[in-house]
Amino acid sequence: MPVIKILPHAEYCPQGTEITASPGTSICEALLENHIDIEHACDMSCACTTCHVVIRSGYRSLGEPDETEEDLLDRAWGLEPQSRLSCQAILAQEDVTVEIPKYSINHAKENH
Secondary structure: OOEEEEOOEOOOEOOOEEEEOOOOOEHHHHHHHOOOOOOOOOOOOOOOOOOEEEEEEOHHHHOOOOHHHHHHHOOOOOOOOOEEEOOOOEOOOOOEEEEOOOOOOOHHHHOO
16 A cells, blocks of 8 residues: 655654555545644535645556646646645545645635
C-alpha cells in the first residue's frame, strides 16, 4: 500500500505524519480516515478548493487532473505547479508527499 507523508501543518497535522492507504483511494479520503481533518466544504464533489494540497513527491503517479479540477485550482490560494484537489488525487502504487497549504478559500469557515 502506498504511504502518504504529510508535511507539518499548524492546524491539521502539527508534527507531520505518515499514513498508508489503498490504491484507488483519494488523498482526501485517506487523510480524513486517519483523523487529519482537512477541509472539504463540497463534500469531495470537485466543486470547491478547500481540500487543495501540493504534492511534493509522487505527483506523476496520481494521474492527470481533469479540466474541472484544473479550472477550480486556478482559484486556490497558494497554487503551485504540483497543486491538486485532494478529493480528485487518486493514489496508485507509489508513495506521495503532501503539503497542506497554510490557507484555503472557505467562505463558510471565514464567516464563523
